[in-house]
Amino acid sequence: MDPLVYVLDFIVLVGIFSIFSLSLNIEFGFAGLANFGKVAFVLIGAYTYTLLSNINVPFYVCLIAGATASAIIGFLVSLPTLKLREDYLAIVVLAFGEILKVIVKSEDWIAGGVWGIPVYPAISVTGSSARLDMVINIALVYFCLFISFFLLQLLANSPYGRVMRAIREDEVAAEALGKNRAKYRAQVFALGSAIAGLGGGLYAQYLQFIDPYMFAPMLTFTIWIMVLLGGPGNNWGALLGAGLVQLFDRGANIVKDYLTLPIDPSNLQYIIYGILIILVLLYRPQGLLKESQVKTKAMESIFNGRGFAKNRRG
């Protein structure tokens, strides 16, 4: 394989997974929502994209439609659990992901059932090389990533972001201040699902193929590892986590090809993931990067005035 294409492929996947981990970070890192069914919303985005692009809808409409469908369904699924404890949401969305997989598996007419279906690339240039296709994908994915990241950074530092964190830290206190917990949770969950749906569309058009097995619960937990490792509540951490886990994935693939281990490396990889999560939770629950502090004009002027801005913000 062309080494340059290999590197470019890695860059595209880091971009797509960064979008996924950003979408979980807004839910879990900022708002304290345990989305154990992230894969369901990636699936909705991917299948919406595929079905629409197969009837020749322009790719940007397909991507937006995927994000919208994901947001609406995310909103509806989260509704019954919004006023309950966090664990109910976790169980419901995990179950929802499984059900969705059963549906796309059993209904052949949706998108080929278990056999999957080919997907057209978003932008195809006639007579282009593999390298050019990769560059086009990088441009598209990183454009979407940049927009998502920019929006989420704005949101995290806005009054809305402060309310999200307040609800995560102390629901009762936030309610006492007149903040409607259920309303904020529903909005954040819809936003997170929309971004996941966008990522799902990008994923489908990049791989140019989808089948139900791509959307196993393992994908959800890969995204969780990215967020936990990078640092929940920090958007830069979500990017770092996505990069590190993809790097590890590549490493594991190389090991698979060149080394013979007593344990099958595809099993070993997930055993290591599991142990890694437990160790992170036990010894560094804040992840590699600490939660980013809220940036506001007032805070900045206070710190600059006293002259220890750098030390305090660290």
Place this chain on the structure above:
Amino acid sequence: MVNWAQVFVNSGITGSLYLIGAVGLTLTYGLSKFPNFAHAEFITLGAFFGYIVAEPLGLGLPPSLVVAFLATGLVGLLCYRVIFQPLSKKGATIIHLMVASIALGLVLRYSIGAIWGWEPLYFKTSWPSFDIGMIRITGLWIWLIFVAITLAIIMHLILVHTKIGKAIRATNSNPELALASGINIDRVILVTWFIGAGLAAVAGIFRAANTQIWPMTGWDIILPIFAVAILGGIGNFYGSIVAAFIIGLAENLGVVALMALGLSTSYRIAIAFIILILTLIIRPEGLAMLFRRS
């Protein structure tokens, strides 16, 4: 023509399986205050322990149930002691505990995959089947119903009459008060994890003997088991008995309906999901209120 008598018997069988599988989940959920997603892997692990005793060693069903109960119970106890207890002591949130349980599930599932492989295995023992009127029932199912009834009676006796049972109920309803009354909460929770994981193993053996055994055996039935725990009221043993049979009945009636409508029977897991959602909308506390003493 639907054989309704058979549908009801099948409901009882499904319900028995879910009851055995859900008791451990609901008790640990109630006491440790988080849903243990690795419960699925306790079921799988138990199935494999049972398989080894029953098939390669050829000792039959009853010894395999006992060995799997003890071995998996020990694994459950160790998991709690090594992972969840330190996390709780460090003040981990409920989400952290849930994520840790999923991570533990990954470790167990892929370790099982590494040891026994991902190809499905089958119990080779063939069970005699009996025809009683219009009903057909196999020896395995008689064992399953017998074990479920025995379990219900033993658990009831333990919860009502023994010191540890009273301690479990006290800790479940009010941990601070239990602690203040001199109950060693840590020990109570450890014992509950032992019993819970052990019972998961028993459910795993029956599920595996009835279908197949592979690293996803537990994951295949974890959804209805969660539905039983929530419908029954988390931590409520009596509620879970009723809930297990409601969901068993709903699934078997649902399969009849699915076949009548010409839909895939793989949608049967959606039935437990619908019940789960309805419970959360209508009565998030589950059936627990029915069993509270006035």
